[in-house]
Amino acid sequence: MSNWEVAEEEGQEACSERDARDARKVCEQLGIGFHRISFVREYWNDVFEPLLQGYQAGGTPNPDVMCNRFIKFDRFFAHARALGADRVATGHYARLAHGSVASDPSSASSTGNSAGQERSPVPTRLLMGVDAAKDQSYFLSKVRQEALQFCDFPIGHLHKSEVRARAAAAGLLTATKPDSMGICFIGKRNFADFLEGYLPQFPGRFVCADSGRDVGEHRGYAVYTPGQRARVSGLQTRWYVVEKDAATNVVKICEGSDHPALFARSLWTHPASASWISGAPPPELVPGRPFRCHARVRHPGELHPCTVEIETSPPLRAGAMRLSFDEPVRGLAEMQAIALYDGDICLGGATIWERGPTLWDEARALHRVGYNGGSEHGAMAFVSG
Numbered sequence: 001m002s003n004w005e006v007a008e009e010e011g012q013e014a015c016s017e018r019d020a021r022d023a024r025k026v027c028e029q030l031g032i033g034f035h036r037i038s039f040v041r042e043y044w045n046d047v048f049e050p051l052l053q054g055y056q057a058g059g060t061p062n063p064d065v066m067c068n069r070f071i072k073f074d075r076f077f078a079h080a081r082a083l084g085a086d087r088v089a090t091g092h093y094a095r096l097a098h099g100s101v102a103s104d105p106s107s108a109s110s111t112g113n114s115a116g117q118e119r120s121p122v123p124t125r126l127l128m129g130v131d132a133a134k135d136q137s138y139f140l141s142k143v144r145q146e147a148l149q150f151c152d153f154p155i156g157h158l159h160k161s162e163v164r165a166r167a168a169a170a171g172l173l174t175a176t177k178p179d180s181m182g183i184c185f186i187g188k189r190n191f192a193d194f195l196e197g198y199l200p201q202f203p204g205r206f207v208c209a210d211s212g213r214d215v216g217e218h219r220g221y222a223v224y225t226p227g228q229r230a231r232v233s234g235l236q237t238r239w240y241v242v243e244k245d246a247a248t249n250v251v252k253i254c255e256g257s258d259h260p261a262l263f264a265r266s267l268w269t270h271p272a273s274a275s276w277i278s279g280a281p282p283p284e285l286v287p288g289r290p291f292r293c294h295a296r297v298r299h300p301g302e303l304h305p306c307t308v309e310i311e312t313s314p315p316l317r318a319g320a321m322r323l324s325f326d327e328p329v330r331g332l333a334e335m336q337a338i339a340l341y342d343g344d345i346c347l348g349g350a351t352i353w354e355r356g357p358t359l360w361d362e363a364r365a366l367h368r369v370g371y372n373g374g375s376e377h378g379a380m381a382f383v384s385g
Helices: 015-030 040-056 063-082 106-109 158-170 191-198 359-365
Strands: 092-099 123-128 204-208 215-218 237-243 250-255 262-268 291-294 304-310 321-330 337-340 345-355
Touching: 015 040, 040 063, 262 359
Parallel strands: 204 250
Antiparallel strands: 092 123, 123 345, 204 215, 237 250, 262 321, 262 345, 291 304, 291 337, 304 321, 337 345
C-alpha cells in the first residue's frame, strides 16, 4: 500500500519504494502473491489536509491515528476484502480478542464472497501488545469494530526481539531491517522544515509565561507543540512551550522542563471525536456518573489513571468528555489524540479539545507570589522573566 509520492532526496529512494521492494522479495521467499495499491489521493484528502488544517489552527493532530482510521482499516481493508480476502493481517504490536462467531450472510453478500464470511455478535476487543515498548494500541484506538472483526495481529503476543529471531530463522531478508520510526514520508527532513513546505510560517515572538516579557523570535507558531523544547537564541537555559496562539502568532514558553505551566489536571475532548472499539461507549459511562479508567495522551507514553465524566453543560461542551487526572499530566495539546484503557484493553479514542488550567494558572488564581516546592513529578521553581 502506497500513501505518498515523493521525489528522491539526496540520492536516496523514498521509503515507500524500499518497503515495496522488500515486501515483494519476502513474498517471493514465502511463495505467496504480491499486490500493490495506491491510496495517495485518499491519504491526501482524509489525512494530510486535515493534518495541515489542524496545525494551522494551532493544534497537534496525529497523522498515524488518522491513517489507521481512514486508510489502513478502511480503504485498504475494503480493497483487500473486495479482492476476496477472508481476513486481513497486519504487523501491528497489539492484540485482538475475538468473540464467538456466528454466520453473517449480509457480510458475505456485501463483499461478493460466498464463503468464509463470518461476523462475531460479540465485539472484538483491542488489547495492548505484550511488548510494552512497541505497543501500538494508541494508534489503533479509533479503528472501527467492523474492520477489527475481520483482522488479525499475529505478532502482538511477541516481543520485537522474538519477531526478529523468528524472521532470521525463516531466512527473511527483513529480519535485520531497521525499525520504522516517525512519519515515513518525511524521510530525513526535520518535521518543522517539512511542515513549512506545505504551511508557510512567519516569524513571531516567544513570550515568557511567567512575566509576559518578550524573550525572542520564533519561526512560526505551527511548528511548536506544548511540552516541546523551545530553542531561543541568546538564552543559555532550557525553555519549553506552554501554549501558542494562532491568531497572534505568539508562543508562550517557560524555563525548566518541570515548570508548573507545563502540567494540567484535566482536559475536555471534542464532543464529536469519541470513537469506541466495541462500537459503543462503556455502559458505565453515562451522564452524571464518573467513570474510572486510564488514559494515554501520546506514544510512547504512560497510562494515567483518571476519572471521565460526560458534560451536559454549558451548551458548547455538551457531549464532551471531561477527564480529571489523579496526578497532573505534562504537555497536553489541543487536537492531540487520546486513548482510554481498562487494564490492557483499549476502549477507544478521542481528540483533545481543550486543556484545563495548568498548575501555574491555579497558583495565580490563588494569588500566590511564588511556587516553592516539590510535587509528585519533581521539584518546581518559578523563574521570573
